[in-house]
Amino acid sequence: MRLAEYTDYTLRVLMYCAARPHQMVTISELAEQHGVSRNHLMKIVTDLGRQGVLETTRGRGGGLRLLKDPAQLRIGDVVRASETDFRLVECFDPGSNQCTLSPTCRLKGLFNAALGAYFKELDGMTLADMVEPAAAPAKGRALSPGLAPVVAPRSLRKPASKAKPSPTA
Numbered sequence: 001m002r003l004a005e006y007t008d009y010t011l012r013v014l015m016y017c018a019a020r021p022h023q024m025v026t027i028s029e030l031a032e033q034h035g036v037s038r039n040h041l042m043k044i045v046t047d048l049g050r051q052g053v054l055e056t057t058r059g060r061g062g063g064l065r066l067l068k069d070p071a072q073l074r075i076g077d078v079v080r081a082s083e084t085d086f087r088l089v090e091c092f093d094p095g096s097n098q099c100t101l102s103p104t105c106r107l108k109g110l111f112n113a114a115l116g117a118y119f120k121e122l123d124g125m126t127l128a129d130m131v132e133p134a135a136a137p138a139k140g141r142a143l144s145p146g147l148a149p150v151v152a153p154r155s156l157r158k159p160a161s162k163a164k165p166s167p168t169a
Contacts (some may be wrong), residue, residue, distance in 0.1 A: 001118075007082035009036055010044050011130075017054065018070040024063030051081060070131065076122035086158045087116060152165065
């Protein structure tokens with residue numbers, strides 16, 4: 001599973017604004033900071049404004065800032081609002097499911113449980129947690145060890161180096 005760039009940049013916009021609570025942030029500033037087109041950011045900011053998450057002000061001295069308390073914005077809610085599809089496998093959509101294994105397959109249940117665990121982790125963190133200094137996570141909570149890069153099980157990994165067979169073998 002991979003987040004859309006739209007969601008990635010939505011989170012970046014929110015984090016940038018949360019880190020500057022008493023400052024109006026401009027689209028140009030965000031575009032320069034993140035190396036993203038102004039037009040792309042305008043769509044994101046417009047959507048966040050419609051959702052009541054950002055206040056936007058046009059004109060000289062204008063910009064944007066958070067309307068909501070960062071401690072009240074759960075990361076899971078932001079991801080749900082930004083992503084368009086969480087259908088991990090075909091059978092998640094009964095209207096288009098053509099899989100012949102569906103009546104007996106347990107894979108859908110596994111993926112559904114994994115998606116639930118994913119959102120449980122995201123729902124446990126807020127925007128405020130994301131902008132606090134790394135040395136002091138909110139509420140004394142450290143990131144789960146499960147957030148480390150996923151490594152393939154040993155049975156699926158390639159050997160690190162080709163060992164020469166022993167002459168006695």
